[in-house]
Amino acid sequence: MEFLLHRYRNQTVLLAAILAQLALLAYQVKSDGEVRLIRVWAIGAVTPLARVIEAARSSTVHFFRDYFVLLDVREDNQRLKTDLDHVRMENQFLRSELSTADRARALALFQQQSQSKTIAAHVIGNTTAVSAKVVIIDRGTGSGVQKGMAVITPDGIVGKVTGAYPTASYVLLITDPSFAAGVLSQKHRVHGTLKGQGYGTVLIDYVQSEQKVEPGEWFYTSGDDRIFPKGLPVGEVSVVRPGKAYQQIFVTPSGMRNGLEEVLVVVEGVHGPIPENPPGFQPVHMQDPPPAEADAESSALPGAPSVTQVTPARSGPQATDADKMVDRYRQIGEAERRVYGQSGGGAPNFNINLPPASPVTAAPPASPSRPSPSPSAKRP
Amino acid sequence: MTDPQATFVDPAVLRKKDASKFKAATLIGVPLAAILFQVYVPRFSPFLAYLELPLLVTVYFSLMRRSPVAGVIFGACVGLAQDSLSHNPLGMFGIVKTLVGYFAASMSQRFAVQNSLVRLVLGFFFLFFHQFFYWVLSRGLLGEELTFDLERTLVVAALNAFVTVPLYHILDKLRLVD
Numbered sequence: 001m002e003f004l005l006h007r008y009r010n011q012t013v014l015l016a017a018i019l020a021q022l023a024l025l026a027y028q029v030k031s032d033g034e035v036r037l038i039r040v041w042a043i044g045a046v047t048p049l050a051r052v053i054e055a056a057r058s059s060t061v062h063f064f065r066d067y068f069v070l071l072d073v074r075e076d077n078q079r080l081k082t083d084l085d086h087v088r089m090e091n092q093f094l095r096s097e098l099s100t101a102d103r104a105r106a107l108a109l110f111q112q113q114s115q116s117k118t119i120a121a122h123v124i125g126n127t128t129a130v131s132a133k134v135v136i137i138d139r140g141t142g143s144g145v146q147k148g149m150a151v152i153t154p155d156g157i158v159g160k161v162t163g164a165y166p167t168a169s170y171v172l173l174i175t176d177p178s179f180a181a182g183v184l185s186q187k188h189r190v191h192g193t194l195k196g197q198g199y200g201t202v203l204i205d206y207v208q209s210e211q212k213v214e215p216g217e218w219f220y221t222s223g224d225d226r227i228f229p230k231g232l233p234v235g236e237v238s239v240v241r242p243g244k245a246y247q248q249i250f251v252t253p254s255g256m257r258n259g260l261e262e263v264l265v266v267v268e269g270v271h272g273p274i275p276e277n278p279p280g281f282q283p284v285h286m287q288d289p290p291p292a293e294a295d296a297e298s299s300a301l302p303g304a305p306s307v308t309q310v311t312p313a314r315s316g317p318q319a320t321d322a323d324k325m326v327d328r329y330r331q332i333g334e335a336e337r338r339v340y341g342q343s344g345g346g347a348p349n350f351n352i353n354l355p356p357a358s359p360v361t362a363a364p365p366a367s368p369s370r371p372s373p374s375p376s377a378k379r380p
Numbered sequence: 381m382t383d384p385q386a387t388f389v390d391p392a393v394l395r396k397k398d399a400s401k402f403k404a405a406t407l408i409g410v411p412l413a414a415i416l417f418q419v420y421v422p423r424f425s426p427f428l429a430y431l432e433l434p435l436l437v438t439v440y441f442s443l444m445r446r447s448p449v450a451g452v453i454f455g456a457c458v459g460l461a462q463d464s465l466s467h468n469p470l471g472m473f474g475i476v477k478t479l480v481g482y483f484a485a486s487m488s489q490r491f492a493v494q495n496s497l498v499r500l501v502l503g504f505f506f507l508f509f510h511q512f513f514y515w516v517l518s519r520g521l522l523g524e525e526l527t528f529d530l531e532r533t534l535v536v537a538a539l540n541a542f543v544t545v546p547l548y549h550i551l552d553k554l555r556l557v558d
Contacts, residue, residue, distance in 0.1 A: 010448035010452075013448070014448070014478065017453070017456045021460075021474045021475045022471070024471045024474075029522065038470060039470075046465060050420065053420055123423065125419045125423060126418070126429065127467055134467045177526055177527070178524060
């Protein structure tokens, strides 16, 4: 026996090492548990280092980013001093858009507005498996994170917590091949199961061939999986292919399109409705354009109708270039006694001498849908 | 007449004489750095996620030590450390890297592993073997329905193989000289 062990020493050691690890694997699979102590040690040893590296990296990145943003702000301020009022307003709008686009603030805003109770977390590392799409976040059981909790961003779902440890947690991303979640289409209310592919897009499976799903349609979480609350955006359908039994629907996830640095862990999820409009296509309220000068002045006259009854003129100072172009076509058409915009009208003669614009002609009726101005609203 | 038994020397013994030695700090620090690289660097550069540095390091030390027992122990340690930082059950990477360490050390007794071309080929072969065997274990032991993407694995193996040569050249500098 001793001779055999010596003779086959290499093979014996190999066999012993593999058998020991197989036993370890079998224990974990059989008991559906894990060797928590080893993982806690490993995570505990690595997390402080990860925090230091991440803090150093993010502070360096933010320093340079802030520096360049400040440069832009200085230039903007110089330009604002010399620009006209409307340019200044436009600039302020863009700056407010920029600040709104700031991820951290958007995250905080979303956290305040969301009915679900969430915890903000930073992504501090990746898992060591090359094929797996798993990240490590800096919140663990000490912050109330538990295995199975949903992880989202304001743009959509990101993944779920597959392991929670005192100082950090593993998050299985929705792009991982082993990920699955229940989803629902926004337009046709088609149920399906989201599956990761190991790369950018995800697959919506188990959608019957006769069910209608269109490219561009949005999918939301259905809440069936008991992980994600209902009504969170998943992504937009990029490709729909017919299959044998089920359609092949590929969706571009929306949750990770702005990178993955800060995420929210849903501690207490609240189911919400599926929005009528997909994200980014929410209706935007637009104020009516202001009335033209002529109308404004006439409205100031005694006996003139109220401002709300006066049709706003398109050729006023706030008219768009398109409105001005339509107005010019109309004036040329009147001079040539033709109507442009109909088939076979030919090209207008832009060199024609037009009569000087009167206040009345400068404020033509804008839209057939709007009420035409009262004669008393015009200047005599 | 000389005795043929006296002049015969086992090639494995000769190879063992060529075995490289490293400081304990190197044997611990380099694999640890490789694992930490895999944990953090892909956060900043996702393309580098395809770099399997722990495997390349396992292959290197197994090749250079030229001892299957050392290869087995080294592979198992690196694999288990990698497992502890992954979401997989402990032992998946451990088993695969144990086998890689054993086969790499066995091959080192038959080939001149200082040669860059040999290192390139071995890097490619072991990366492919690692990925394939990991897939087999995932399906066989864990019952995961993973698909083996042959083309992708070949590309990843080729990328890692190209990294093998300069990486091993750098690691050669860490060898102890008698």
